[in-house]
Amino acid sequence: MPVLVSEVTGQQVNSHDLLFHIHRGMGTHDEGRAYSIVYGDANFAIRPGSLITIRMSDGLVLQHVPVTL
Numbered sequence: 001m002p003v004l005v006s007e008v009t010g011q012q013v014n015s016h017d018l019l020f021h022i023h024r025g026m027g028t029h030d031e032g033r034a035y036s037i038v039y040g041d042a043n044f045a046i047r048p049g050s051l052i053t054i055r056m057s058d059g060l061v062l063q064h065v066p067v068t069l
Contacts, residue, residue, distance in 0.1 A: 001014075001015035001037070001057065002015075002037065002054050002055060002056050002057075003015070003054070003055040004039065004045075004046055004052050004053075004054055005052060005053045005054075005055065006045050006046050006047075006050060006052055007050070007051045007052060007053055007063070007064070008050055008051075009045065011043065011045030011046075012045065013039050013040075013041055013045050013046055046067055047067065048067050048068060048069050049066075049067065050066075050067050051063075051064050051065060051066055051067070052065050052067055053065070
């Protein structure tokens with residue numbers, strides 16, 4: 001599961017904070033499918049309007065992702 005890291009504070013939201021995830025899409029193939037992952041953020045590590053880095057388990061890193069409501 002992805003790890004979310006606040007670019008301001010360095011605080012992390014990990015998979016143990018996972019509330020649920022769902023898959024939406026057409027058919028059984030990955031093309032066109034959307035994935036939603038909802039994390040809990042009890043320590044307010046990530047705030048709307050801030051930027052985060054998303055670290056995937058395969059080593060992919062997505063930086064400067066804006067947080068929206």
